[in-house]
Amino acid sequence: MSWASEGSELAPDVAPPWLKPLVDNAKDIKHAYRRRVSPEVLAMVTAANTKASITGQRRDAAVLVLFSGPAEAAPGSGLAEADLLVTVRASTLRHHAGQAAFPGGAADPGDDGPVHTALREANEETGLDVGRLQPLATLERMFIPPSGFHVVPVLAYSPDPGPVAVVDESETAVVARVPVRAFVNPENRIMVYRKENTRRSAGPAFLLNEMLVWGFTGQVVSAMLDVAGWAQPWNTDDIRELEDAMALVGHDTGGQARSDLGIDTDYGRAQP
Template sequence: MSATRDGHRLTPDAAPAWLRPLVDNTDGVPRAYRRRMPKDVLTAVTAANATAAVTGTRRDAAVLVLFSGPPDAGQGLPDDADLLVTVRASTLRHHAGQAAFPGGATDPGDEGPVHTALREAAEETGLDAERVHPLATLQRMFIPPSGFHVVPVLAYSPDPGPVAVVEESETAIVARVPVRAFVNPENRLMVYRDANSRRWAGPAFLLNQMLVWGFTGQVISAILDVAGWAVPWNTDDVRGLDEAMALVGQDAGYGESQQ
């Protein structure tokens, strides 16, 4: 067991065998994330990151990447493993209607990213943090449009208990999505926001109730690669956001600022 910088405990040994390839190779997630970004885009993001740090406009945040599934399953992804995902309310000022990991901005009283991620997840989904084993913190990632520097907190729970929308003005959907739904190549595509940002096209997932794209889609795609769960899929299926939104019945204002 090891301590994070915020005093919260990381318990990597609590990961079941099927999560070990991911937990043991978390350094590979940022690399896999960046591999999907064109060089000019990566250069622009790196420059924006440096500017935010120098000007003091950087905003810290954390998200909870919570996997659930059987503790005693062997190696290989179990059929009943799932990932906790939310959809933000369509009335919010930022990232309205977007699928996301539970999480948010760091509060002054937070003791670090693990604290932030667990607090935000409890506020958004009613999650009982006592049921959750934080396994690892991933490298901080920068999201240029919002200026957030986000730490994904990888976690596991054999049974997270009931989760649901707590505040409808903030969250529209809370769902434990089967990991195999993300793995399924029929659910995968590449999405760009508008005609002027086609070079920003990134991995996305088309599910029954949601389109998962932008930062969240990129992180999930990188996790699938690093964990060894990804299967070949059609990366030439590249669509504009409006077209992809229509497939899940969303309007054209959905998710304007996530990338």
């Protein structure tokens, strides 16, 4: 499925001051994303993209990158109260099972561009009232093997998105509004690689209370922190194999590391 158009309305000026640095530099996110991808992984992705193009197996998809937080906070201060909507995919799915992800999915024939796809999928997965948010910008398409999707991240903002929850347990295991400060905290950042690959292929990941955010989603979050100027220096030499990193999810790893969210609730479950 390919979109006939991408004509859905975007309103970047609606972004609050603390989110402006990200919106203003949205065009740089794909470059920052690719900078964190190892040469061998980038070569693999390029080859898979070329093969999918030749065989006609590429499919359009979109994900919703929804930030929530105060509307009037000054740049920098708003991050203390901001959050990012993240899901964890059901362990039974064919592709990316058990992986943290932005809500989203494949385009349907009736979708009018990536914004429509992202909003429809987010509503279906999380029950999100899409009337309470404003799309701000669309990022450049990014190819994801092995699913063969060309994914457009749709950056959006809401001062209060309302309740979200798991709608279909066969597709989604967790829905969470994760504090942005949890991603910014350098103690929550590691590098992760798959067992079948080498340490050289490791990419940025975030080891949080109830989820490991890695892969495509981890790369996008890392790129957003970089281009918005939110990233803090972190230990890129802390490299873990994926299974070892996943084994740490939900466990105390010592001190404030991995759990310094500044909140008492179990954010890894659906938030009211």
